Amino acid sequence: MSGEVTVWRMTEEERLAYIKKHPIKPAEKRKKKKAFDDIHKYGERRKKKDKSVY
Numbered sequence: 134m135s136g137e138v139t140v141w142r143m144t145e146e147e148r149l150a151y152i153k154k155h156p157i158k159p160a161e162k163r164k165k166k167k168a169f170d171d172i173h174k175y176g177e178r179r180k181k182k183d184k185s186v187y
Contacts, residue, residue: 143151
């Protein structure tokens with residue numbers, strides 16, 4: 134089941150050139166919601182979903 138592992142080695146100059154070509158993008162932060170913040174809107178969402186299905 135195991136395959137052969139290929140080890141990639143880069144010099145510092147190659148690594149910097151790679152990072153320059155493919156910059157590291159920071160992940161977007163999401164707003165934190167409380168667990169049951171929109172619990173009273175569940176019925177409204179359900180109605181919209183049911184209408185779009187039919």
